[in-house]
Amino acid sequence: MTCGQGECSDFLSYSELAAVEQQLRQKLASGTDPSFEHVFGLATTLHRMDYMAPNGGRRVPEAARLRAIQLAPSQHAQVLLWGSLGALLLSAGEYEGSLEAMDTSLQLAEGLGLADSEAYVGNLFNKAKLLDQTGRQQEAQELLAQVVSRARGVAPGTYAKAWASIKDHTPGQLKEMEACARYLEQRGGRGGGKGPAREGPVSAGKQVWRERQQQRWGWMDGAQPVDEAWLHYALFAAHDKLQHHATAWRHLEQANRLQRSSLQPHSTDADEQLIKGLQQMFMVPSPRPSTPAEVFYSQLLAGRGGYPSPAPIFVVGLPRSGSTLIEQILSSHSQVWGAGEDTALAPLLPSLTALLQPPSGEIDASEIARVGYRYVEEMKGRAAKHKPGAERFVDKMLRNAWNIGFISFILPQSCIIHAERHPAATGLSCYAQPFEGRGTLWAFNLSEISQQIRLTSSIMQHWDRVLPGKVLHVRYEDLVNNQEEVSRRMLAHCGVPWEEAVLQFHRNTRAVSTASAAQVRRAIYTSSLERWKAYKEFLPPLLRPLRDLILQYEADAGLPSSAELLSQVLDRSAQGSSSDSGVSEGEAGHQQPTGPAGRQQVEQPGGGAARVKVEL
Numbered sequence: 001m002t003c004g005q006g007e008c009s010d011f012l013s014y015s016e017l018a019a020v021e022q023q024l025r026q027k028l029a030s031g032t033d034p035s036f037e038h039v040f041g042l043a044t045t046l047h048r049m050d051y052m053a054p055n056g057g058r059r060v061p062e063a064a065r066l067r068a069i070q071l072a073p074s075q076h077a078q079v080l081l082w083g084s085l086g087a088l089l090l091s092a093g094e095y096e097g098s099l100e101a102m103d104t105s106l107q108l109a110e111g112l113g114l115a116d117s118e119a120y121v122g123n124l125f126n127k128a129k130l131l132d133q134t135g136r137q138q139e140a141q142e143l144l145a146q147v148v149s150r151a152r153g154v155a156p157g158t159y160a161k162a163w164a165s166i167k168d169h170t171p172g173q174l175k176e177m178e179a180c181a182r183y184l185e186q187r188g189g190r191g192g193g194k195g196p197a198r199e200g201p202v203s204a205g206k207q208v209w210r211e212r213q214q215q216r217w218g219w220m221d222g223a224q225p226v227d228e229a230w231l232h233y234a235l236f237a238a239h240d241k242l243q244h245h246a247t248a249w250r251h252l253e254q255a256n257r258l259q260r261s262s263l264q265p266h267s268t269d270a271d272e273q274l275i276k277g278l279q280q281m282f283m284v285p286s287p288r289p290s291t292p293a294e295v296f297y298s299q300l301l302a303g304r305g306g307y308p309s310p311a312p313i314f315v316v317g318l319p320r321s322g323s324t325l326i327e328q329i330l331s332s333h334s335q336v337w338g339a340g341e342d343t344a345l346a347p348l349l350p351s352l353t354a355l356l357q358p359p360s361g362e363i364d365a366s367e368i369a370r371v372g373y374r375y376v377e378e379m380k381g382r383a384a385k386h387k388p389g390a391e392r393f394v395d396k397m398l399r400n401a402w403n404i405g406f407i408s409f410i411l412p413q414s415c416i417i418h419a420e421r422h423p424a425a426t427g428l429s430c431y432a433q434p435f436e437g438r439g440t441l442w443a444f445n446l447s448e449i450s451q452q453i454r455l456t457s458s459i460m461q462h463w464d465r466v467l468p469g470k471v472l473h474v475r476y477e478d479l480v481n482n483q484e485e486v487s488r489r490m491l492a493h494c495g496v497p498w499e500e501a502v503l504q505f506h507r508n509t510r511a512v513s514t515a516s517a518a519q520v521r522r523a524i525y526t527s528s529l530e531r532w533k534a535y536k537e538f539l540p541p542l543l544r545p546l547r548d549l550i551l552q553y554e555a556d557a558g559l560p561s562s563a564e565l566l567s568q569v570l571d572r573s574a575q576g577s578s579s580d581s582g583v584s585e586g587e588a589g590h591q592q593p594t595g596p597a598g599r600q601q602v603e604q605p606g607g608g609a610a611r612v613k614v615e616l
Contacts, residue, residue: 017049036073040081047088079108083123090130093340102127118155121147125158128165141167148173156223163234164434174238181235181251183217184228229258233434240432249538252432256444259434266441268451274402275455282405284465296363301467303412305365307372310413311380313394313494316401317419318456319440320429322476325505326419327396329487332505333496337383337390343397344378345407352406372410392496399439401456404463408470415494418460421476422559423453423550424532427542446541457549475557477529536565540573 024042082105089098102123109120125147131140144162151159163169163177232255239248285298299305313330315323331338352371356363383393398419400407407414421429427450430443442448463471472493479486487502532539543550547566554561 014049017045021045021049036077043088044084047084047091050091075108075112076114079105079112079114080119081105082108083119083126086123087126090126090133093342095130095134098130099127102130116150116154118158121151121155121158124150125162125165128162132165137167140165153219156220157227157230159220160223160227160230160234164230164237166234168241169234169238174235177231177235177238180217180220181228181231183213184220184223184231186213187221224262225258226262229255229262230434231255232258236432243534245534249535253538255434256431260444263441263444266445266448268442268448271442271451271455275459278402278405278459279462282462282466300363300365300368300409303408305363305368306408306410306412307369307376308413309372309376309411310415310495311376311392312411312414313392314400314404314407314414314416315394315396315398315419316404316416317398317460318401318421318426318430318453319398319435319443320433321419321421321426322474322479323396323398323419325476325479326417326474326490327394329483329502329505330394330490330494330496332502333392333491333499334501335390335496336392336394337387338394339379339382339396341397343395343400344375344382345395345397345400345403348375349403349406352410356409368410375411392494402459404459404471405466408467416471417490417493418471418473419476420460420473420553422529422532422557423457423546423553424539424543424562425476425529427453427546428532428535428539429528431542446539447545450542450545453546454549477557477559480529533565536569537572540570544570544573 021042024038024045027038028042082101086098086101086105089095089101105123106120106127109115109117109123114120124143128140128143128147131137131143144166147162148159148166151162160180163173166173169177232251235251236248236255239245239251282301285301286294289295289298313336315326315330317323327338327340330336348371352368355367355371358364379393379395383390401418404416407416420426427446430440430449430452431446433443435443442452460471460473472490474486474490484503488498491498491502536543543566547570550566551561551563553559
């Protein structure tokens, strides 16, 4: 099977995409005159593979260089291809080239009378996303209002996603979103024009009302569940701002159900087994190693086989825990570049694990150092392109929390900072964030969110025992309440000299592509610290498994205890007076780990781009 025009790649697994890539490469290599179908198919396949499994951006330049545009059979095709190129470059953080490609597509479309097409609207949305990521929030919001207007009757998915990207909704806009959501819910099939659910006879008045709704909203029948999910995320945000918490929660719960239904199942058992495997592989070293194996392991942990570069700064942890704020503060320093989440480390880990399990049983330490060297050189090359003169770089691939043992082997002088936040606040924030699925399949179910919080806490405590003092734990609450003190400790931990500029992080003009892009353009604020308490009655599936961890975190951080509040909420839930939201099983959870021992802790004193669909 080939992906001649890119669309079929949406339905393939990563291994199937890799097979398609090889087929297309063979076809291109066998002919002297490459066809448009094969060239564009390879470009879109590489793009999709990079979305599913980022490899440090190495696929992106090849995909961008492919000559599909020059081979396009028509100007209409060129509109679609320039738009696809803009989306590709946006996902790769190549903002200048992305903007140029998008504007080219938009201008071509306008010249061809295609300004009301789905492709045009999708490009317009992607341009708004680019403006938002590059700090031009006001322009982005103004453009999103245009996207909503142009998407009506044309592009159901972009219409819904634009609503979710608008920060402040007027009463009229809220009414429109509610009407659209109500229509989709009453249709019964949620897209595809399947019609309303079966019911008894309806009155003439209700039938007239239905016909009017069909006339107004029938163009939304093509909306997919994930499109409807974006609409409910938008409604949650709007009602949350109005403090209509019960209504907001109803929309949030529906958004997560719809989003989850469009994704592959998440294996909670696989995550549990992976953590157990890491804990068995990276054991606490013997204080007096006696065997050759014990001596060699202790030497590896001490970094004697790694590449001695202090350049990398790893920020790890869970999403929505303040990691983007930490990166923004660090990258406001003249010597530090923020690389974001597209790391060059992940592609190197398979070769590293192979080195650590050689058939001969003898590990070559020089080869381990070579892996570290390759990573540093790749990241330094990127830093030189984006911030010439920067000697350090921040890698914010949060999942590296699970890879700290490997990092200690290959990069012993690297700096590691763990971003952490109140478990309940983290859990709600993850549930409320419209992730697009990659790497966060667990974020649409409260029970699975609680599991990820527990696993992350468990593995971070393990690294503290194996590598005491290696990781600096930074609590979000400490950072927002005492920015300068915590910022100084972060820089000192990483061996970076103090600069006052880090206190003005919100003036940093670097692009930010994570969900916190808007927040890090503002000065420090504390309004979100106890947001979870407004939704406490809906959170038992999250709170019950995390109860002990919450109380331990509050005690360690010097925060007021939630013990009484948790008892009240969980007791009411046990009596059946609170709904079981977002959980199907396993709500009772597991035994909670106690507080970490021997942490190096910062203490507070006193206390999604729209893809442009291609149809040729």
